[in-house]
Amino acid sequence: MSKAAYEDDIDTVSRDEKDTYVDTTEEKFKGGEDRSTPEQWTPPEHWLTRFVDGYSGQHGGETLPPGSDPELVAEAVFTMDVQESLERLKIIAHEAPHDYTFDQSLAAYIRDLLLGNEHCNMNMEDWSYEVCRLAGVIHNWSAYAEVRAVLVPYDDPDIPCESIRVYFLGFFWIAVVTFVGTFFSQRQPGISIPQQFVQLLLVPMGRGLAYVLPDWGITIRGTRYSLNNGPWSPKEQLLSTIMMSQSSTIGNTTGILDLRMPIFFGQKWATLGYSILLAIANQCFGLGMAGILRRLTVYPTWAVWPSNLPLLAYNRTLTARDNKGEVVNGWKITRWQAFLISTAVFIVWYWIPNDFFKAIRYFNWMTWIAPQNLKLALVTGSWGGMGINPISCLDPNTSGSGTMNAPFFAILQQYTLQFVSGIVLLILYFKNVSWAAYMPINSNSSFDNKMQGYNLSRILNDDNSLNLEAYLDYSPPYYAIGYLYSQGAQFVYFTFSMVYVFIRYWPIIKKAFGSLIQNNLKGRSIYTGFDDGHCKLMRKYPEVPEWWYMIVLAIGFAISIVTVSAYPTQTPWWTIVALAVIGTFVTIPWCVIKSLSNVGLPLGIIWNVLPGVWFPGKFLPDLMLLMLGDAFTDIAGSFGTDLKYAHYARIPPRAIFRTHIASQVLNCVIYCCTIEALLGLYDSDNTFCHPDNKNFMVCNGPRGVYSSVVSYGVLGTNNLFKLYPALKWCFLIGPILALFWAFGEKLTHLIRHRIVRNMDDEQQARFNSRYWAPLSTVVQSIHPAIALEGATNWGGNTNLTQYTTALFLSWLFQYYLKRNYTAWWGKYAFLLFAGLNVGVAISGFISTLIFSFGAGRGAQFNYGVNTISTAGVDFELYNNAISLLPLPEKGYFGLEKDQYPVTNL
Structure with a gap:
């Protein structure tokens, strides 16, 4: 042939x-x-x-x-x-x-x-x-x-998994990590207990319980349940790790703090009981959707979920011995030794760019040539500029260590589009598009027409509703071009992904939901249509029927209606129906893209935009739908990650279902009780969440939610679009681009056949090898929905500084070493990622305790290498203290007062 x-x-x-x-x-x-x-x-x-x-x-x-x-x-x-x-x-x-x-x-x-x-x-x-x-x-x-590199193609179903020891350790760490994370996340910088650190402690704790607990148990329906199942098993380690990971999946119920805290919206009807209801509704939405989407996000082999692989490698290193006498590419050290060395290196290294040599953390060395040159800072600055700098950061934690295990094709495409977007942003800024030059280029803050930070309190009544007269006397909010570009890119990305993913993956989506219906009607296995090795091995375990997850989703739906209808939320019950329909559709492309590339869609914005259209001038509907809507994506994605993790690790599906339910109930209760404690802290000194809080409890996360809710909810989405008309057209640009790209993919196959149909075999072979094969390889490697995510990575002083080093690291680990030193890469790469995360977490935790609460509190290392990167106008841009153009002579910029947007206000 x-x-x-x-x-x-x-x-x-x-x-x-x-x-x-x-x-x-x-x-x-x-x-x-x-x-x-x-x-x-x-x-x-x-x-x-x-x-x-x-x-x-x-x-x-x-x-x-x-x-x-x-x-x-x-x-x-x-x-x-x-x-x-x-x-x-x-x-x-x-x-x-x-x-x-x-x-x-x-x-x-x-x-x-x-x-x-x-x-x-x-x-x-x-x-x-x-x-x-x-x-x-x-x-x-x-x-x-x-x-x-991290999995074996066989399984032993007799290995202990869902044991009493797992529940004990899982519940213990959920309580500890949820409390610490919730309480100290309001601090700047925050303190948290990283998952990798807890994984490390689970090994001696599990083995300790196996040593000290007696073998007491009971037998139920032929199965014996004991306090001590014998040695601490790898599956127990994995299941307890999954349980513990749920301590960070509270989703956007951070809005509960905004809802209840007097400095924000201060709604006294939102009691502890209401908070728990709202949090549980979030979890039910997320868990139900993750289970229903298993045929699309868990069972397909292409749904890798790259973020799981370092965790699996780390757990295998903690619980399994190396293969005896193994030498790869001349390296003899074991995986455990490699992990310990990596951890030790990054424990030490963390202190260098973060405390003792800060100049290399945001390495804006190009601005040192002329620190007061604003244009140089705008282009190359790492703090407030675009970060166009080939050596921009020597701190892998700052530059996104997670990208080291993300596919190189995804990182390269995102970086390329982000770089192009940076050039476009500079052009828009220097052209003063949308009054951009009167503000910093890349800030997330809002500004008034006198180039000062926007004071929301000046336009709000005591009940946080809009005071129209005060608004007209003050100013509309203006935004930096970096933030506006990011918002517009998110709108394009959102609508593009919705259309493209449904076209590109329609056969898979159709098959997944078709089999969901048919298998339930005919009583067939949920694995019908999947015959790869992983699914074959999982057939040994009882399945979790779809209707279990549907009940969980229905419970979340019912509780959500209660939370908006039985309380004074100003949110009609029908919004939950709309939320469920829209949420279902947007979660599908989110999970597909996340499972491929470790990149998620920026879907939170849609839950600001829609309530701002439906209920202009009201903040509560915007806040409620923001909290509940994110559950369909963020939490569904988190649970989807866990389900794939369990699928890879051969953990019985019903075990993961039971532990998810139990973990989330405990997680929600502890989270909401911690919020209750924070309210008490506010009442004790009235400075909690204030910028001048003596313990740095400034609540950055809730402040961001508060600003977005007021911008879209109180002022209204239509008024924002009237102020910046280009934003609304971005919703249309997305689907047009998606249709163009999708049909282009379909037509290329026909074009090739039309070109070669009159060629003989030799001519076809020459055409394919010289022209078609190279071109098709490049085109087929481009995933436009993933690439577009790079265009959204602006605003909030996020720039190329955070991504240039990440690109180099991804190329090194996920392309060069993977292709040329496959054995070394397979044995050590993921452990280096895990060691980096553990080392940074340990050192960061110690540093925070010493310099924020301990003997070093308030200590400053103000020598040259620590101050040089903040001595110029680059840092002034970061602090919103400088702009390209001065304030006009008339005393303000922007619209005249009779042109302020006031639609439906």
């Missing part, structure tokens, strides 16, 4: 054919019965030996995760004969160009294998081994090297 003919043959493998293959395989496993078949193929014994040797780390390439049984891995991989393997590879080759995470060099190798052993210059024995090995590795283990 010629290569051109082969490509045409691959094109005939439609998605429907793939689904038929999968569904046929499903019949073998229907009902979760024994997965073996009557005539199971057995690989040659020397193939297993060859596989084990190939993954030993002695020959380059990949290695096995720590604690692996090489023989079990080999047996799990070789389950298909040559013919079955070829059929599987054909499907993989068809899907690979559309999978942004799949290694395209591996896809090219698969296409070569499908052309036969002679094409590959292999003898039949080697070719058959490679075909079966590659098909088995991808199908039974994972298509992605980063997943294979």
Whole structure:
């Protein structure tokens, strides 16, 4: 078969054919019965030996995760004969160009294998081994090297998992982490207990309980429940980690503090009981949606959720021994040693850019040439400028350490569009578009027409409603061009993603929701249509039916209606119906993009915009819908991450369901009780949440919520759009771009066939290799919905400083090392990420305690290397103290008073 003919043959493998293959395989496993078949193929014994040797780390390439049984891995991989393997590879080759995470060099190798052993210059024995090995590795283990680096393709269902010890430790850490995080998040800088640090402590605590607890228990329906199940198991470690992680998933119920605190909205009817109801409604919405979307965000192999992989690698290192005698790329140190070294390095390094050598944290070295040159600071400044600087930050924590484990294709595309957006912003600023030059270029603050910070209290009545006369006498709020551009980009990104994801992934979405209905009607397994290795292993455990999650969602819906209708929230009950419908649609693309790239959509803005249109002049509807609406995205995404984490870790689905429910109830109660304590703290000195609070409890998060609610709710969305008309058109630009891109993707295939239809095989091969293959590789690697996220990364003094170093780190770890030193990368990379997070967390916690509450309180290291980066106009831009243009002679800028936007006020 010629290569051109082969490509045409691959094109005939439609998605429907793939689904038929999968569904046929499903019949073998229907009902979760024994997965073996009557005539199971057995690989040659020397193939297993060859596989084990190939993954030993002695020959380059990949290695096995720590604690692996090489023989079990080999047996799990070789389950298909040559013919079955070829059929599987054909499907993989068809899907690979559309999978942004799949290694395209591996896809090219698969296409070569499908052309036969002679094409590959292999003898039949080697070719058959490679075909079966590659098909088995991808199908039974994972298509992605980063997943294979932290997971094994087999499971032992008898390992203890949902134990009394897990609930005890999980509940303990939920209580501690929720209280500390809620209380001290109001402080600047905040104090929190990082997840990686708790994971580290769970190991000795779990093993300690296994040592001291007696083996007392009872037997219920044939299952014995004991205080002590024996040694602390890896699955217990993983499940308790998931429980503890729920201490940070309270969502946007930070608005409860705004609702109740006298310095904000001070609604006395919002009692402790009401707060708990509202918080539980949030969690029910999120958990219900995450469960219903499992077929879209958990079971598909392409839904990797990259943020889970370092946690899985970290847990495996904590609970499993290294493979004996393993040496990779000349390195002999164990994973545990690598983690400890990384942790120690970053414990020490944290102090250098954050306390003793601050100049390299925001490394604005280019502005040191002329510290008072405003234009230089605007372009290159790290504090208040654009941050266009090739060496902008030497602190990986500041530059976003999370990007080190994000796919390089996502980071590169985001950075490219962010850089282009920075150039556009500079042009708009110097052209004084929308009065931009009278304000700093990249601030999140609002300003009045005299270039001062906007004083909201001047336009509000005692009940926080708008005083129209005072507003007309004062000024509309004006915003920096960086903030406006970010808002407009978010509108484009939002509507683009809604349209593009539904077009691009419509077959998958249709199949997911179609199977949801059909499987419930026919009583089929929820895994119907998914036959990869992970789903096969999970069939051993009882499933969680969809109706369980639907009940949770219904409870959240009912409680939400009660929270808005039975209390004076000024929010009609029908808004919850609208919220549920809109929330369902926006959560789907959010979860799809997040699962691919570790990037989420900026959906919070929609819950400001819509209430501002529906109820202009009222703040309570805006605040209520902001809190409840975010539950559909942020919390659903958090729970979706956990469900994938459990899926990878082979944790029984019903165990994760029960622990989620129990964790969230405790989390909500402790969170709301902590808010109650903060109200008492306010009453004690009346400075809580004030900028001059002596303990730095300034409430930055609630202040941001307060400002957005007043801007959109009190002043109204239409008035903001009247002040800045371009913003509303951004909602239309998004879907137009999405349709253009989506149809372009469809047409390229037809264009290629039209070009090559009159060529012979040799001409087609030359055209494909010289022109079409390079071009299609570039185009297929672009995910526009992910790339557009980069354009939103402006405002609030966020600039390229935070992302340039992140781009270099992502290239190093997720491209160069992954491709050229695969064994080293697979063994050590994720542990370096974990060590960085743990080291920074430990050192940051110590630093905060010493310099904010301990002996070093108020200490300042005011020598040259600590003050040079803040000595010029770059830092003045950051503090909103300077702008390009001075105030006009008439004493104000912007609209004349008779032009102030007052629609529906």
